[in-house]
Structure formats: C-alpha cells, structure tokens
Amino acid sequence: MNRINFTATHIKDVPVLKRDKDTYKNEKVALVELDKNDSSDLKALYKASVNWNLNGATHISSIFFDATKDNNYPNVEKEHYLAITKQKNKFDNLRAEDIIGVALFSELDSCDNELSYLEVRPDLKTQRNGQREYKKIGTAMLDFLKETYNQKDIFVNSVPSAIDFYKKNNFESLSDNFQSQMYYFV
DSSP states (O other), rough: OOOOSSSEEEEEEEEEEEEEEEEEEEEEEEEEOTTTTOHHHHHHHHHHHHHHHTOOOOOHHHHHHHHTTSSSSSSSSEEEEEEEOOOOOOOOGGGGGGGEEEEEEESSSSSSSEEEEEEEEEHSSSOOOTTSSSHHHHHHHHHHHHHHHHOEEEEEEOOOGGGHHHHHTTTSSSGGGGEEEEEEOO
C-alpha cells in the first residue's frame, strides 16, 4: 500500500472489463481506501454522492454520511471506506468523476465481517446499445474483500435486485425466507 499525504491510500490495481468497440478488454483500475478524517477524501466522496444520486444511486450517500459520523460503532474494529477509481495517480487529490465503485466494509470484533454497502456508479450500469461501458466493478471489489479479509465469513444484507450478483460471486443465502441475508463462507 502506498500512503500519500495521509489521504486516499492506493491499495492495489484491480481488473475490470472496459468496452472497446465490439468487445471488452481487461483494464486495471485503482482500488483505494479513503481516509474519513481527510477533507479532500470526504469532498470527493460527497461530490460523487451528489452526482450519483442524480442517476438513482442510494448507497453512496449512506457511505458518505457514515464517514462523517463522530464515533465508530462500539463493535467495529475498523471500517474501510473503499473506492475503485479510473484515476492512476495523485490519490491525494481524488477526483470524484473518476470514482466508479464504492464500498463500506467493517471488520467486526465478535462476529462475521460485514459489507454494509457496495455500489457501482449508476451511469456505468446503464447499457448503451445493449453494452455497458464497464463490467466487473462490483466483482473486483468483492474479490479484493474475499482475498484480503479471509479469516472470517463476510455478511451482506443485499437489496433484492442484487441477490443474483452476490450468488454469482459465491455468496449464499441461509434461508429461503431471508434470501437477502447472504454470507461468503471462508
């Protein structure tokens, strides 16, 4: 990890698929951890939240408001405010327009880790002529979390429209009555 001026930390480059004419090609994008105590990171998250909300996003606002709260919840060891960005450098000045995915992940003391929110920039999920500009942004975030936090199961309370996405990424529902409560088992 490269810490730059105590702001967004570049963790690693992750693969996504980017549309190139009639096909998709692998492209590396940066996965960064935002510093909730850094005004530049919060400003980028806020601007992205405002822009994404105009296109129907809901979770990025919750991530922003969570980052601005005064105290961590008592049972949280560490919260990770993560972003996937097209930006290649200068993470000390994260550009909101380059953020293409966000997540809030919590390492919990006494139980499974929790993925509270995961969202891809809404306009990138929209199909243009039947094809999206990017694919595998959410999967890249999940792959990172599964690889990095592999000592505990990961819990997510999915929105109904994302259940199939999580199933494709090896999350399981424990009950037919509570399909949105899903786990990735280590």
